[in-house]
Amino acid sequence: PAMRLDVVSIFPDYLAPLELSLIGKAREDGLLDVRVHDLRDFTHDRHRTVDDTPYGGGAGMVMKPQPWSEALDHVLALDNPSGARPHLVVPGPGGQPFTQALARQLALEPWLAFACGRYEGIDERVYDHAREDLGLEVSVVSLGDYVLNGGEVAVLAMVEAIGRLVPGVIGNAESLVEESHEDGLLEYPIYTKPSSWNGREVPPVLLSGNHGAIAAWRHEQRLARTAARRPDLLHASHAGPHGDLEIS
Numbered sequence: 001p002a003m004r005l006d007v008v009s010i011f012p013d014y015l016a017p018l019e020l021s022l023i024g025k026a027r028e029d030g031l032l033d034v035r036v037h038d039l040r041d042f043t044h045d046r047h048r049t050v051d052d053t054p055y056g057g058g059a060g061m062v063m064k065p066q067p068w069s070e071a072l073d074h075v076l077a078l079d080n081p082s083g084a085r086p087h088l089v090v091p092g093p094g095g096q097p098f099t100q101a102l103a104r105q106l107a108l109e110p111w112l113a114f115a116c117g118r119y120e121g122i123d124e125r126v127y128d129h130a131r132e133d134l135g136l137e138v139s140v141v142s143l144g145d146y147v148l149n150g151g152e153v154a155v156l157a158m159v160e161a162i163g164r165l166v167p168g169v170i171g172n173a174e175s176l177v178e179e180s181h182e183d184g185l186l187e188y189p190i191y192t193k194p195s196s197w198n199g200r201e202v203p204p205v206l207l208s209g210n211h212g213a214i215a216a217w218r219h220e221q222r223l224a225r226t227a228a229r230r231p232d233l234l235h236a237s238h239a240g241p242h243g244d245l246e247i248s
């Protein structure tokens with residue numbers, strides 16, 4: 001059965017890229033069932049109001065709870081024979097980090113619903129309502145320690161990272177095996193034809209046909225790159241036979 005992904009946003013067109021390329025094809029193949037909903041469809045006033053001023057004062061506006069409540073009810077009511085419940089994922093700068101490990105976990109779920117906030121965010125009672133009244137698992141997830149203007153960009157990234165892990169979405173062509181962050185090391189440098197370009201040569205070991213030497217060179221490169229760019233990813237399990245993490 002297809003993995004179901006619902007996205008609620010006041011900028012549904014922001015999610016249009018999900019109809020393209022890989023995710024688009026997975027939708028055609030029935031592997032992913034992606035539905036985007038406009039939050040303003042769940043307002044009833046002339047101006048389709050989704051926000052208001054914050055209690056307690058402060059800058060900016062807060063997203064009203066009622067439209068979100070009605071949008072969630074609509075998502076849950078949609079042809080949902082199995083009575084399954086979605087895992088509600090809400091992007092937020094203060095959420096748990098979105099990592100490859102979390103992407104793998106989420107890719108195992110049959111149904112995800114994403115709430116894209118805007119303004120200063122969503123009234124806190126929506127989270128409580130979703131958990132306590134709708135019985136949903138709710139996860140606030142951060143893409144990184146920087147501030148976006150809303151959740152849409154984060155959802156695009158998460159849907160791509162999760163969608164590509166759904167069996168069948170990635171053909172054999174795009175390798176899923178040696179990926180950055182899969183075993184905690186960054187990827188090694190890659191090359192293709194011509195072997196000499198702009199006076200620059202491909203490292204000879206890669207043309208040697210000596211697959212043991214090639215594998216060793218690639219592992220060394222991954223360690224060196226990780227030590228240089230992401231020392232935080234390096235830990236004891238990556239130490240060499242002498243327990244050293246020093247890169248020669």
Ligand SMILES: Nc1cc(-c2ccc3cc[nH]c3c2)n[nH]1
Nearest residue numbers: 092093117118143144148150151
């Ligand atoms: N990682 C990250 C998420 C966000 C984010 C997510 C949702 C909203 C809604 C209003 N501002 C937002 C910011 N910023 N940075």
